[in-house]
Amino acid sequence: MANLDTLSARQVAAGIAAGDFSATEVARAALDAISARDGQTQAFLQVSEELALSAAAATDAARAAGQALAPLAGVPVAFKDNMNLLGTRTTCASRMLEPYESAYTATCVQRMLDAGVTPLGKLNMDEFAFGSTTDSSAFHPTNNPWDVARVPGGSSGGSAAAVAAGEVTIALGSDTGGSIRQPASLCGVVGMKPTYGAVSRYGVVAFGSSLDQVGPMGRRVEDVALAMNALTAGGHDRFDSTSQNCDQDYLAHLDDSIEGRRVGVIPALLQAEGLTPEVRAAMRQAADGLAAAGAVIVEVDLPNMANSIAAYYVLAPCEAFSNLARFDGVRYGYQEPGCATLAEQSSLSRAHGFGAEAKRRQMLGAYLLSSGIYERYYLAAQKVRTLITADYQRAFGQVDVILMPASPTVAWEHGAISDPAALYLADVFTISNNIAGNCGISVPVCLGADSGLPIGAQLQGPAFADAQLLTFARALERSCGMEGSVAPAFAGKGGELR
């Protein structure tokens, strides 16, 4: 029988529909893979065995009753732990929310469940999504399946690692400044940040509300496209005022030719400080691959992109301060015991519930929003956002997508970078995409010539051109031959369908 490592989401669903194996067998195989592999990756914060088995049983019952199966029926999926799912805790990898039982289910999670998936649990992340290593999780770090001494990236590091290690077929992550694309690149998986508004944010614990976007991660572009179908099914979510109708079949044009289509590159970006030679080489390989598939490579410029880091580190902390104000230990979350006054209880609950980076970001935001400072920074940053958006609009007048790295380096060792500001600067390739609200995707290109670790290439597309972006991603995937790769150290460990 097959191992889940080698099956695409479509093959899992088709196998269940055909009776090759049952959803319960798939769920047990996934649980088996997790128990064999997660000790090494530490990708999971909770494994929801009961939910998984009952969802799988429902799928099997539906099949037995002769009902048509949903498109992702029985596919093993897990969720970043900032997504509410009834029956699980939603901790955001924070002491603050350690005891918090989800009071409801997020729309993105529900839509995956509606598409028939088997929910395996909740995945590790940087605390409240503040970070790019997953080391700031209050519970434990997550290890990169390609080298467990290294970080998986972040903040959706648990999602990337679980997919890369073959613990699940698809994981959902969230991306505020690169938190899906960067760990996808570092773990050698496909990670997509859809257009802002394409996927509902309802039920996803907010970090930067105008930047956050949920997206799928998988080992194949096709799996990610299938997940996009599920996430956008039903169109606009009436519980998210900023969500828009992006319901379409993302598989329909996946294998369209890109002959004559235009791919932008930004030469100056490849000279960026800190960009390693192997990443630069990988970008050349990606461009060559797309050109070989018939695409025309065109030089474009995003003149304000370098300043997107400054704009982001105004907008994101301000919105984070505001969004995290609700965590005061009154209605839910960590409550400092034995306090005589409310102010003491709030201040100590927040002091002891939040980790260092969460406190730093909120402090910075509280300062930047204060009277007199707001105009100088926040308002100005929102104007710079207008300029960055206009840059993209000009560039997308010339090209369909823009190719660039998702990370300037491959995965680094735990603790190798400790200065927060240095970590902030590594986000230069991903941040501007969130600022403009466009779509982006990281696709594995190769293993680095020097490190032997995976390197992804990022493609960015205009808002609401998510299907077109997937077409280019699929073309890139075909040219690179990394499709479906489970990290070698984990391949075949558990996960056997019996």
Added chain:
Amino acid sequence: MKKLAEVLRDWEAVIGLEVHTELTTLETKMFCNCRLSHDDDPNANVCPICLGMPGALPVPNEKAIESIVMAGIATNCEVMRHSMFYRKHYFYPDMAKNFQTTQGPVAFVMHGHLDLEVSGQGAKERPDSTVEKAQDGSYVASIRILRIHMEEDAAKMNHVGGAEGRIGGASESLIDYNRCGTPLIELVTEPDLRTPEEARLFMEKLRQTFLTLGISDCSLESGSMRCDGNISLRRRGETRFGTKTEMKNINSLKSLHDALEYEICRQAEVLEEGGIVYQETRHWEPSRRRTVVMRVKETADDYRMYPDPDLAPFDLSDEFVERCRARVPELPDAKRDRYVATWGLRRSDATQLAGDPAVARFFEDAADVTGAKVVPTLANVMVNLVPSFKALTVAQVASISSLLAADAITFAQAREVLEVVDGTEGDPERVVDERGMRQSTDTDALGAIVDEVLGRCTAQVQQYRDGNRKVLGFLVGQCMKASKGSGNPKMFNQLLAQRLEA
């Protein structure tokens, strides 16, 4: 302390109001589908959104936005096509998110006004000549409205363990989030009010306007309408503003007047003694008829306002605004003018009837029954009789008005009949007949009674003829008594006069 009249001769009071009104007539909260709470058990109407659960997002209630636009149109405001919601941050658990969703520099509606007709005793509060006064001392004050913005109400906190549920001395506080997220509109006036009476009239008119729109039950007692007053004094002739205090806990129109009156006199005393008025929030204690300090504002609060990224901006269409305009019913001023023009009512009666939409509807329904001729009598009944009864029907009031207009019963008898039928479906005509109240207008029958009375009251007849016309009243009374109340007093009056003058 000096009296208000004395103070206002030397000092000008500068008053602005902030009025919060809950949109109690809606079904659901501002940003979630929870039912609006009235007398529900604590935390019965809550959900992840209004509890600020992690990941929950707001979606605005369209009806609430229609309501605020209607409120703006009814108060002569400009509808601002482009506006946004903002987040206003302060850490206090009555706001589940530790920020309140409200509006920024641009509100849905701005720059309106209400015109107040100030007359009678109330007009005397304003001694200055900066307004044009009519001969009877009445005047019109136009009060500008800066803005009305949309926001969400806070939860109710019960402070326990201390005295009278006050926060000071309380050992803990219990939170009920039922009210949290209730749609709330905040109206801010320009500092155009000059007397407590003007402030009272403004609130009364605003309340009548909102009641007419049907957007709130506007109860000051229960707190669905709340009013804070900002007040400062300056010497007459001075153009700069003095330091203001803010007045809270005003739960009736009378409290508003009395609290402002007290505060004006208090501030005058402080200033005249060479003291300083501190910028502070003061609490009105109705039982002690005084204001006390709640908290001193040393620095302006920094609420770190910024546009709420979770809520799409608004760009109200012409169609939306016109739909709201079409839903604005006839407002009290227009209604009053129509009553005066159509039925020749006294302006003061018309004002009273037009103010409360429930009263106006009752009155107009009764007018449909009685016909135009009886309406002035009906208005009199509505103003002077109906308020003393619990539950009269339109038919009863119409009937009693018709009986009065036909001189079939006296006003005193009308009151007696209404006491019988109040709270029942009873027919006033039947009560009149059963009790033999119907006054006779038969000249011959009444003439006989008059002759009998004149025959026995010779002393009074002589007094009348000697020039004491007042004695006529006594004689009418004797006639009424002799007729056991069934004679029409007006007819007796005429017949007596005819015979005595003959």
Added chain:
Amino acid sequence: MALTREDVAGIADYARIALTDAELDEMTAYMNDAVELLDPILEYDLDDVEPTFHPIGELVNVVRDDIVAPGLPLEEALANAGSRQGRYFRVPAILADGGAA
């Protein structure tokens, strides 16, 4: 215009984040470094540029109908609360002992 330790303590007080003395020193250093990172924003001439508060294109007037939907049952609403009393969420005294207001 560097942020002083006192400035940072004031912000921490406002943001309800209790900091130890050592944390306050670290936070002050961090905040000044972080603010320096933002300098590029200050170099723009933005007088004629409109802000983009919402990266949602032309999307406006997103509203919902005024229709009641069931909320959370009481026990679920209170399930995550650290302190409750009966049907209420509970917090300690708002004011310290002897506080008058």
